[in-house]
Amino acid sequence: xxxxxxxxxxxxxxxxxxxxxxxxxxxxxxxxxxxxxxxxxxxxxxxxxxxxxxxxxxxxxxxxxxxxxxxxxxxxxxxxxxxxxxxxxxxxxxxxxxxxxxxxxxxxxxxxxxxxxxxxxxxxxxxxxxxxxxxxxxxxxxxxxxxxxxxxxxxxxxxxxxxxxxxxxxxxxxxxxxxxxxxxxxxxxxxxxxxxxxxxxxxxxxxxxxxxx
Amino acid sequence: xxxxxxxxxxxxxxxxxxxxxxxxxxxxxxxxxxxxxxxxxxxxxxxxxxxxxxxxxxxxxxxxxxxxxxxxxxxxxxxxxxxxxxxxxxxxxxxxxxxxxxxxxxxxxxxxxxxxxxxxxxxxxxxxxxxxxxxxxxxxxxxxxxxxxxxxxxxxxxxxxxxxx
Numbered sequence: 001x002x003x004x005x006x007x008x009x010x011x012x013x014x015x016x017x018x019x020x021x022x023x024x025x026x027x028x029x030x031x032x033x034x035x036x037x038x039x040x041x042x043x044x045x046x047x048x049x050x051x052x053x054x055x056x057x058x059x060x061x062x063x064x065x066x067x068x069x070x071x072x073x074x075x076x077x078x079x080x081x082x083x084x085x086x087x088x089x090x091x092x093x094x095x096x097x098x099x100x101x102x103x104x105x106x107x108x109x110x111x112x113x114x115x116x117x118x119x120x121x122x123x124x125x126x127x128x129x130x131x132x133x134x135x136x137x138x139x140x141x142x143x144x145x146x147x148x149x150x151x152x153x154x155x156x157x158x159x160x161x162x163x164x165x166x167x168x169x170x171x172x173x174x175x176x177x178x179x180x181x182x183x184x185x186x187x188x189x190x191x192x193x194x195x196x197x198x199x200x201x202x203x204x205x206x207x208x209x210x211x212x213x
Numbered sequence: 214x215x216x217x218x219x220x221x222x223x224x225x226x227x228x229x230x231x232x233x234x235x236x237x238x239x240x241x242x243x244x245x246x247x248x249x250x251x252x253x254x255x256x257x258x259x260x261x262x263x264x265x266x267x268x269x270x271x272x273x274x275x276x277x278x279x280x281x282x283x284x285x286x287x288x289x290x291x292x293x294x295x296x297x298x299x300x301x302x303x304x305x306x307x308x309x310x311x312x313x314x315x316x317x318x319x320x321x322x323x324x325x326x327x328x329x330x331x332x333x334x335x336x337x338x339x340x341x342x343x344x345x346x347x348x349x350x351x352x353x354x355x356x357x358x359x360x361x362x363x364x365x366x367x368x369x370x371x372x373x374x375x376x377x378x
Binding site: 001002003004005006010012013014016017025026027028029033034035037038039040043044045046047048049050051052053054055056057058070073074076078079080120180181184191192197 | 270272274275281283288341342343344345346347348350351352353354355356359360362365366367368369370371372373374375376377378
């Protein structure tokens with residue numbers, strides 16, 4: 001399964017996939033649903049989930065070592081698993097989250113998770129209401145600012161989105177995903193036009209930002 | 214007419230066979246009695262017997278000190294198990310607790326049958342950790358439709374996250 005995690009969504013993913021002639025299905029995580037569930041702070045990250053549904057491997061970046069680990073796991077005997085998925089428990093579904101928020105209004109994590117789903121389902125006003133409530137409870141949380149940014153971005157509010165993204169970056173300065181996401185939105189020409197992103201520019205940009213701090 | 218009688222007879226046999234088949238099918242889905250082994254006051258059941266008799270899958274992850282048990286939609290980790298012969302034996306107490314089952318012993322605790330107890334979904338930290346169950350997610354695909362991790366149940370799935378950065 002291939003998941004593109006750019007919050008700008010299909011419009012930036014599609015040209016790339018077409019340019020490189022990717023034939024396998026690509027999923028798009030514009031609302032940070034996968035990103036949050038799998039705790040992504042940098043990209044690329046590879047996961048291997050086995051037949052039972054257990055995360056067996058988490059590897060950052062492509063590497064030979066990672067490939068060897070994957071091959072070793074694939075050689076293990078495979079269990080035959082029947083029935084429905086163990087992952088399909090009601091926990092984390094929209095109905096479950098709505099119920100939790102109603103029962104415990106101070107449950108800001110559930111509000112945040114609900115906002116992601118509402119954004120994905122095209123309900124920005126509801127998502128923002130959840131985020132406002134969550135931010136009141138937890139004003140300095142990176143994820144709340146990040147999700148708020150992507151909701152704004154999906155509404156075409158680029159500047160407001162960038163302000164929230166920068167707040168998220170300042171709350172978690174080592175988060176590469178947020179830092180690069182800001183660059184990609186502010187300087188699309190350095191990311192989406194050439195054959196590959198301009199990594200020299202990225203290094204320069206990083207040292208500029210570091211000297212700023 | 215003898216021909217008609219014969220037809221009726223054949224039909225009766227077919228009907229009986231169908232009924233027996235339905236009964237056998239019904240019984241196959243019911244939990245069976247599983248042999249129990251007792252050691253130091255703890256009762257254990259063998260993984261192969263669990264798979265056959267209760268549709269409970271047990272898996273040991275290399276290098277870990279726990280096994281994973283799955284029954285239907287529920288999976289959980291257990292630390293209370295034994296390696297005996299070529300088989301894994303898991304504690305009946307740990308198994309019932311972890312998977313929300315009830316154990317009905319019979320024959321002086323020499324046999325047991327497991328039944329599923331309906332339970333409330335529990336709230337847990339959803340972030341994925343190695344060795345733990347993956348949280349499910351559903352995402353839109355670039356070319357339409359959606360994809361969910363649960364679609365891959367029973368298969369191994371590699372998830373590659375990327376951005377054109």
